[in-house]
Amino acid sequence: MIMAILNYSGMFLPYALIRRHGMKNIRLAIKSDGSIRVSADTSVSLDNIEKFLIEKINWIEKHRVIPSQVPELCDNMTLYLFGEAFVLKITKLHEESVNIINNVILTGLPQPENIAAVERLLISEIAAKGREIFSGLLKEFLGSADWRGTPPALSIKLLSSKWGHYSKAKHEIMINIAVCGLPFDLARYLAAHETAHLIIGNHQKEFYALGEKLLPGFKKFDRELSKYRPDLWKNIISAYNKPI
Numbered sequence: 500m501i502m503a504i505l506n507y508s509g510m511f512l513p514y515a516l517i518r519r520h521g522m523k524n525i526r527l528a529i530k531s532d533g534s535i536r537v538s539a540d541t542s543v544s545l546d547n548i549e550k551f552l553i554e555k556i557n558w559i560e561k562h563r564v565i566p567s568q569v570p571e572l573c574d575n576m577t578l579y580l581f582g583e584a585f586v587l588k589i590t591k592l593h594e595e596s597v598n599i600i601n602n603v604i605l606t607g608l609p610q611p612e613n614i615a616a617v618e619r620l621l622i623s624e625i626a627a628k629g630r631e632i633f634s635g636l637l638k639e640f641l642g643s644a645d646w647r648g649t650p651p652a653l654s655i656k657l658l659s660s661k662w663g664h665y666s667k668a669k670h671e672i673m674i675n676i677a678v679c680g681l682p683f684d685l686a687r688y689l690a691a692h693e694t695a696h697l698i699i700g701n702h703q704k705e706f707y708a709l710g711e712k713l714l715p716g717f718k719k720f721d722r723e724l725s726k727y728r729p730d731l732w733k734n735i736i737s738a739y740n741k742p743i
């Protein structure tokens with residue numbers, strides 16, 4: 500069984516595809532949890548399966564369990580990750596999955612009305628994206644700082660009040676996952692800021708001089724960042740995505 504997604508006039512319909520030898524017709528079923536199951540012979544092309552599903556779209560819509568609205572993180576909400584807009588779609592699916600396709604974050608789970616479960620899924624996906632971006636940024640600034648030592652460990656997590664932190668004891672840079680909801684320039688500034696802390700612990704004059712060397716306009720970015728609060732969803736969700 501594989502998970503496939505039908506993209507039909509802006510609508511994303513995930514379905515499980517089962518291939519069976521010797522089937523004459525394509526078979527369509529909707530499970531009690533609202534998930535869609537399609538069985539077809541191995542010789543039937545994906546194009547023909549999609550054509551078949553499009554023909555049946557009215558029937559599917561009529562019989563599918565429509566997930567109840569998630570009160571806070573509701574469906575069709577715009578999320579901003581590093582300044583890029585993504586539409587969040589939440590679907591009822593048998594198994595948990597997150598797929599990002601053409602700026603749509605398609606989140607499927609058995610209980611879409613469970614906000615905590617939706618949040619947990621999204622947070623792990625956002626953390627993975629953040630890790631990818633920050634690994635690249637740190638590499639860039641460690642190079643500019645001419646850092647010859649062991650590169651620090653990196654973790655992206657929920658921090659209650661800080662944007663980021665360098666722990667000398669653990670030799671680890673911790674980035675608040677809320678940073679993923681900032682415009683890219685400010686996320687980049689955070690990477691430069693924590694890199695500078697590898698060399699200078701406090702916010703003394705030398706720290707800002709080093710920061711300016713790593714990223715011109717360092718202090719300007721620092722002032723810009725102070726307009727935001729390190730609160731995850733307030734940064735990421737469209738309704739809040741502006742500086743306070």
Ligand SMILES: [Zn+2]
Nearest residue numbers: 692696701702
């Ligand atoms: Zn600092």
